[in-house]
Amino acid sequence: MLALLGFAMVATFMTLIMTRRAAPLVALIVVPVVFGLIAGHGLDLGPMMLEGVKKIAPTGVMIMFAILYFGLMIDAGLFDPAVRRLLVLVRGDPVRVVVGTVVLAVGVSLDGDGSTTYMVTVAALLPLYARLGLNPLIMACLIMLSSGVMNLTPWGGPTARAATALQVDPAALFLPMVPAMAVGVVWLLLLAWVYGRRERRRLGVLTLDRPAPDPEGLITVSTDPAARRPRLLWVNAGLTLALLITLVTGLVPLAVLFMAGFAIASLINYPQPEALRARIAAHAPNVIAMVAVIFSAGIFTGVLTGTGMVEAMPRSLLALIPPQMGPYLAPITAALSLPMTFFISNDAFYFGVVPILAEAASHYGISKEAIGSASLIGQPFHLLSPLVPSTYLLVSLAGVEFGDHQRFTWPWAVATCAVMGVAAAMLGVFPVWG
Incomplete structure (x- = not known):
């Protein structure tokens, strides 16, 4: 009964937001x-919801100050020169921009942190x-799928969880998956090329021969001329670089890092309280909408x-x-990793489900390393x-609706998992049958 209610709860939420019958903020609450009331819980729902909000609070704080920080940098004009030069580099060709999205996202994703990938790549690419x-x-879509493929690194999270749950070396799961990951990246480059060609037919190619002066402000990211700080360009660039380096090294908790970064950026660019209030007010709609959704996800x-x-x-x-499917537990594990990690958390899947699958598979001569590798297929x-907080960060930074992102991306996410799964099976990472 609880399982049926759980699946029905997630399915109801997905239906409401993908059909736009309810906003994610409302549906998440x-x-x-x-469904908690249907399950027989009344007043005890309050402590459950509060516990969920507590666990997700650091993520909400981090996202709030990350949006404010990058908002200040955009207003100050930090990204304007980069956009002008990038337009020249890609020659205004949508194909180059879209394919470059995958290349950049794959490179940044090597740090294994989805939030970092989203903040860096969206900040660099959204103006373009x-x-x-x-x-x-x-x-x-492409940034998220690239992050999903590269998240299989031993320091990315899922591989470490699977290795810990199965008591094996993370390298024993990761190294065999490297060729399949490479196939996944090639597939994403192909997908990007197809979308780039489609966008080129729709928009054409923007011609820019050189990053010439732009007195009319046509090639710019910042929208308020009064808020631009061109004299502080290199100071802001140095501050942002230092913040990103600290972020990647993990020396400081992300929430604290962006709170400090926002405070320093405010003192440098907008020391007058009135000017800072105007900048915060300009970004308040995005911040409030995003943080409200994050805390609502904690309730869910x-x-x-x-x-x-x-x-x-x-x-x-x-x-x-059924028992007769035992010899096929490796591909079954790969297939189950999609709905399992979608409906429940990575922790619940890797620590609660994968060990059971590995124990059952051992009776058919299938190693636990093979099951562990197969369990990673569904990460994209x-x-x-x-249930993934970083995805809300992605859609907020990209300026798209969560339901629209899901509707647009899910076929390609399934296809990416299928490509990696077939490649892993063909390369002998896990057996098709025991």
Whole structure:
């Protein structure tokens, strides 16, 4: 019963936001409350929801100050010269821009942190997409899928969880997957090329021979001339570079890092309280909308966990596997990793489900390393889950709706997982049958 309620809760939420019958902010609060009451919980729903909000609070703080920081940098004109030069470099060609999106996202994703990837790549690329009139959904899709593929590094999270749960060396899971990851990247480059060609037919090529002076402000990211600080360009660039280096090294918690970065950037660029209030007011709609959704997601995950649905859902799926399918548990694990990591958290899947699958597979001569590698296949699809906070950051920075992003991206996320899964099977990472 709990499993059915859990799946129904997530499915109801997805249906409401993808059909635009409810805003994500509303659905994330109302849907779990309704299903929590159906599950027989009343006043105890409050502590569950509060626990979920507490767990997600650092992410909400980080996202709020990250948006404010990059908003100040955009207003001050930090990215304007880079956009002018990038337009010349790509020669205004949408194909080069879209393919370059994958290249940049793959490179930045090597640090294994999705939030970092989203903040760096969107900050670099969104002005270019806006200037050329490219569809930002393409950018969000390709960045997320690139992050999903590269997230399989041992320091990325899923691989470390799977290795810990199975008590194996992370390298034993990661190294065999490297060729399959390379195939996934090639597939994303091909997808980017197709979308780039489509955008080129729609928009044409913007011709810019050189990054000439732009007195009319046509090639710019900042929208308020009074807020620009061209004399502080190199100071802002140095501050942003230092922030990103600190972010990648992980020396300081992200929430604290962006709070400090925002405070320093404010003192440098807008020391007058009136000027700073104007900048905060300009970005307040984005900040409020984003943070409200993040804390609402905490309510969703709190109810899902507190009611026991998160444990019941994987058990019910495992019970559906008939004994005669045992020799095929490796590809079954790969296939299950898509819905499992979508409906429940990575922790619940890798620590609660994968060890059970590995134990069952061992009776058919399938190694736990093979099961561990197969369990990583669904990560590109996992990032579409409403339970992943970093995805809300991505759609907020990219300026797209969460439901639109899911509707646009999910077929390509499934296709990316399928490409990696087939490649891994063909390369012998895990056996098709035991």
